[in-house]
Amino acid sequence: MSLIDKVKNLFGLASTEEQPIASTSRPGEPVSVAPTSTTTGPPPAAQVREQVMRFIIGKLRAYQNEPDTAPAGIQLSVLCTTPADEELYRVVLWTNQPGKFEAELSRQLADNYITLPKNWQFAYTFFTDTLPDTTYREGNLGLVVVDRSKPDNAPLHARVTALVGQLEQPEYILDSAKKTTFCIGRGRTTQTASGRVRTNDIVILNEEDPSYDSAKGAGNGAVSRAHATIRFDPAQKRYVLLVDPGGLPAGGNKTKLIHPDDSIERADIAGMGYPLQNGDQIELGGEVTLFFELL
Incomplete structure (x- = not known):
């Protein structure tokens, strides 16, 4: 131990040397080291779902307190470059529980004073190469807003x-x-x-x-x-x-x-x-x- 470390120990200061980790193992037994946790892979579906919700709500803020001009529908486009991405977004959008994502989105929109018509429609499409033309785009997400205040084209x-x-x-x-x-x-x-x-x-x-x-x-x-x-x-x-x-x-x-x-x-x-x-x-x-x- 150096003279400086001896002085630090005398006054109760930490040593510059790395302190050994006390072992609870018996003599002759291997010392166990606690594993360090690492996070890999995509973020949890709940976190991505919240990002999607924020994206949609943010793009619809123009309709706050404007129920008469609220959009009649929205189309979400998601760019998924790998099968794992698509599987994640299937979980995010609750594809195995039809209507659940729309209900939660409606609730959060209402909390932000955005009221959509009763028969509003929500649809989503996955893309593997590139996103199509959309009203809004952010990262791998695209959004088309169907504004009912604009005249519709001829019926199909x-x-x-x-x-x-x-x-x-x-x-x-x-x-x-x-x-x-x-x-x-x-x-x-x-x-x-x-x-x-x-x-x-x-x-x-x-x-x-x-x-x-x-x-x-x-x-x-x-x-x-x-x-x-x-x-x-x-x-x-x-x-x-x-x-x-x-x-x-x-x-x-x-x-x-x-x-x-x-x-x-x-x-x-x-x-x-x-x-x-x-x-x-x-x-x-x-x-x-x-x-x-x-x-």
Whole structure:
């Protein structure tokens, strides 16, 4: 020990030498060293969710105390360059609990004196290469705000017919000016898990229906009573397909899109909107196939 260290010890001052760590091990036993904790990987989903909420709320502050001009819908775009990023944002947006993110966002918007109309719409899309043109952009997030104070473009019409299976009507015309959500399922009505009675807009016939044809509708039973929904996305001016609980099996694939170029897209993520192209075929339950076309 140096003279300076001896003087410091005499007056009770700390030594410049590193003090040994007392060992609780017995002689001859290896000394255990407490591991140091390190944090790696992406931040927790709750933290990222709060960042997304702040991003949206910040961009909508112009509508504080302005309910008459509040946006009719918002479209969130998320750039995910890796599968891990996409999986994180699925958790962030509660994709396995449809409606939960929108409810929490509405609550936080209301806390900030931003009131959206009762039927406001929220949609999100994941991108792997680059974000599309958006109203606002911050990092890997983009936001399109549908301002209902601006005049809307002409309504978008589409038609749904059956290629395989039997519908209640020969065709169904979708008119975005009259309605934006069209439920697909077997039978006209069914009761959901919450107790609400769901009315299907595109009806696949039941065997007991008077007009049921056993030859045409042989595979109708593979379609769930609450199978899927076609929704008009006002932000992107397009129709998208959402898969309802009945179209999301624990295993296998009960809903998929067959595009005009013969590419096949599995539709098996709850709450995610799958854009519909003119000429798409929508396969339900592996037995019924609907044809979607824009008019």
